[in-house]
Amino acid sequence: MKLQLTEKQMRAKITANVKAERNKFLKIMPLFLKDIGMRIAFSLVGEKKSCITMSNLGIITVPEQMKSFIERFDFTLGVQSTCSNNCGILSYKDKLYINMIRNIKESELERLFFTNLVKQGISVTIESNQKG
Secondary structure, eight states, X not given: OGXXXXXXXXXXXXXXXXXXXXXXXXXXSOHHHHHHHHHHHHHHHTGGGOSEEEEEEEEOOOOGGGGGGOOOOOOOOOOOSSOOEEEEEEEETTEEEEEEEESSSOOHXXXXXXXXXXXXXXXXXXXOOOOO
């Protein structure tokens, strides 16, 4: 995996995904056929090619009269059997919340991720429900 984390490799993967989206044949194909194809593709390679799923809800807004009653939001994805880590991200009241969950004991991924943010000068507060 470390060998494939170069900018060149990542650009190649993104380009391949974008090409599929721009394919003229796929654009005119009925949605129900695309759905069937996507289910088959996901069952063959979906979670096998990743180590984490990240989903970003973006900026959360609430009506002004509710703001004083809401301190924060959290967004937690469940883990899959073949992908041991998941990450939900959202922003609320000028703060970014990154919720990570895992079904393995090792916390190396989270440690490296947040250490990297700190090295970039980003203020980080870590909360955990981990015992011990």
